[in-house]
Amino acid sequence: MLSSSVTTIAAVPADSNKTAITFNWTSPAYATDSTTAKYLVEIDSSGRNFSKKYTKVVTGSLTTAFTNKEINAVALGFGFAYNKPYDIDVRITSSYANNNNQLASNVVKLKITPYVVPPKVVPPASKTLFLVGDATPGGWANPVPERYQAFTRLDSVTYQGTFFLNGGKEFLVLPVNGDWSHKFSVADKSVTGLNAGGNFGADLNDNFPGPAKTGFYKITLDFQAGKFTVVATGGTYGLLYVPGDYQGWTPATAAKLGSPKNDGAYEGYVDFPAGGTFEFKVTTTPDWSNAFGDGGGGTLSASGGNLKVPSAGYYKINANTATNTWSATKTTWGLIGSFAGSSWGTDTNMTYDAGSNSWSATITLAAGDEFKFRANATWDLNYGDTGADGSLEGGGDNIKGVPAGSHKITLYLGNAGFYTYKIE
Numbered sequence: 001m002l003s004s005s006v007t008t009i010a011a012v013p014a015d016s017n018k019t020a021i022t023f024n025w026t027s028p029a030y031a032t033d034s035t036t037a038k039y040l041v042e043i044d045s046s047g048r049n050f051s052k053k054y055t056k057v058v059t060g061s062l063t064t065a066f067t068n069k070e071i072n073a074v075a076l077g078f079g080f081a082y083n084k085p086y087d088i089d090v091r092i093t094s095s096y097a098n099n100n101n102q103l104a105s106n107v108v109k110l111k112i113t114p115y116v117v118p119p120k121v122v123p124p125a126s127k128t129l130f131l132v133g134d135a136t137p138g139g140w141a142n143p144v145p146e147r148y149q150a151f152t153r154l155d156s157v158t159y160q161g162t163f164f165l166n167g168g169k170e171f172l173v174l175p176v177n178g179d180w181s182h183k184f185s186v187a188d189k190s191v192t193g194l195n196a197g198g199n200f201g202a203d204l205n206d207n208f209p210g211p212a213k214t215g216f217y218k219i220t221l222d223f224q225a226g227k228f229t230v231v232a233t234g235g236t237y238g239l240l241y242v243p244g245d246y247q248g249w250t251p252a253t254a255a256k257l258g259s260p261k262n263d264g265a266y267e268g269y270v271d272f273p274a275g276g277t278f279e280f281k282v283t284t285t286p287d288w289s290n291a292f293g294d295g296g297g298g299t300l301s302a303s304g305g306n307l308k309v310p311s312a313g314y315y316k317i318n319a320n321t322a323t324n325t326w327s328a329t330k331t332t333w334g335l336i337g338s339f340a341g342s343s344w345g346t347d348t349n350m351t352y353d354a355g356s357n358s359w360s361a362t363i364t365l366a367a368g369d370e371f372k373f374r375a376n377a378t379w380d381l382n383y384g385d386t387g388a389d390g391s392l393e394g395g396g397d398n399i400k401g402v403p404a405g406s407h408k409i410t411l412y413l414g415n416a417g418f419y420t421y422k423i424e
Contacts, residue, residue: 001026002092002105010085010113011068020068021110027062028094028103035060036097045078046087046109052078059097068115075114085113119157120226121184121201124175129159129184129221133171135210137164137412137420141356143178145412145422148390150177157224162233164391164418167214170207173200173221184221197229214239214258214416238262239416240319244280244306246272252286257319258417264322269331269413271314271354279306282319282326292321300324314352316381331381333359333411337371337398340364347377350411357414364406370398373411373421383411383419392419 005022023041030037041064044053054074058064066074080086092105129151130144138144151159151173165171173184182203189206191198200208200221211217211230215237220229238259243251257266272278282300283291294308295301300319309315313330320326334347342348342363350359350373363371373392374382384396402423410422 002090002108004090004108004110007109008111009068009071011072011115013115013118016067016069016072016117018068019065020071022063022065023090023092023108024063025092025105030094030096030101032096038095038097038099039064040093040095041090042093043074043088043090045080046089048089050089050091054078069117071112072114072117075112076117080112080114082114082116085111088112117224119223121223123157123223124184126175127153128175128177129153129161130174130177131161131163131171131219132174133169133207133210135165135169135171137415137418138422139356141358141422142174142180143422143424144174145390145410145420146177147385147388147423148420150390151219151221158220158222160218160220162216162218164415164420165210165214165217166415167210167212169210171210172207195230197227199226200228201226213237214256236262237416238264238266240266240268240321241283241286242268242270242280242317243283244270244272245277246270246280251283251288251291254286255414256416257282257317258415260417264320266319266321267316267417268415269314269316271352271357272309272312273354274312276312277308278311279308281307284321292319292324295324298325298327300326316375329375329381331375333373333375333413334377335361335363335371335409336374337363337369339366339369339371342371347374350409357412359411359413360408362406362408365402365404367404368400369402369404370400371409372396372398385421390420392421 002025009020039058041056042050042053044050088110090108095102131149132142132144151161154160185204186200186206186208187204189209195209195211216233218231218233240257241251241254243249243254255270257268259266281291281293292300293304295304309328316329316331318327333350336342336347348361348363350361352359372382372384383392385399386393386396408424412420
């Protein structure tokens, strides 16, 4: 027969280490030494018939106690919300030490109200988080492209976002976009497996290590537990490397082309500065083990010579390893829209910055104005933001909802088939 010292538990955080409840039960009167008898204290949400029970093992004793912290953890483990009362059932199942001759007690019903446990890491007072780092499309530039590199606040202690990340790079998490004075980071980035998740904290020594492979990842920060996770989403993200004269013919450090569907169709942007030969090849690995050159007539060949563009410039490169074809389009970029000076007919030219591999221009928007990015002052190649999520799509929707005023617009095209932008 089971009995409890209380039937209602509604503690506060200050009482965490105090005893919340004591359970006592009568002896099952087994034939052998009672000091070896095994007792399972089984707790579950009422109405589930102990199908998802929490179990505590007690040996030889006819009593056990739980602190408020322990019983609160049990309740939270069931998914109970803070500060809301719930009904739970408790019983004892006894047996010999080898689990033979099991006997069940009566069920004691309790009411428990979980209290809020102070989070291991204090959540940001700003209630916002932003991703920054060379693993991200915006690099280490701060402020970051807010529309794409912002987390979503799921609740008071949980933030989450799905991001394009460049493989083998690093990142930090900022509570205020554009401010380096406070950050969330890790203590030691060399810990094995940390690029998939682990402990984090405020203003620790190291950057988060990013995943090894380029692709899309869901990052979750749990301030309650002080834990983060990085989980790949979707299928494999294909990459081609573009080594050439422009960067010393080194595949591992070359610009990349990306294939989001990993279907053999790759695209990306490469800057060929003046003074070189403008020659290159494409490789499926960051070495020379599987390289493709010029097969003539816009085709790729494993035995071909170097590929080449005609002059210096910023080129959109398309390569298809399924059809063994390739093409290159030289681009300069501009902004076009309903804003003054454009009226959807005149482009505001953007300036390329090789250091950040980005294009930028400043425009003045009135309330309700919309704009897009387009190459070479034609509509053959243009990008908009379908879904207003900060990522760009070819021929996508007009970008709108930007407050009236003068804004610096930055376009990032150096991310292996994934493109984004920043509005300041």
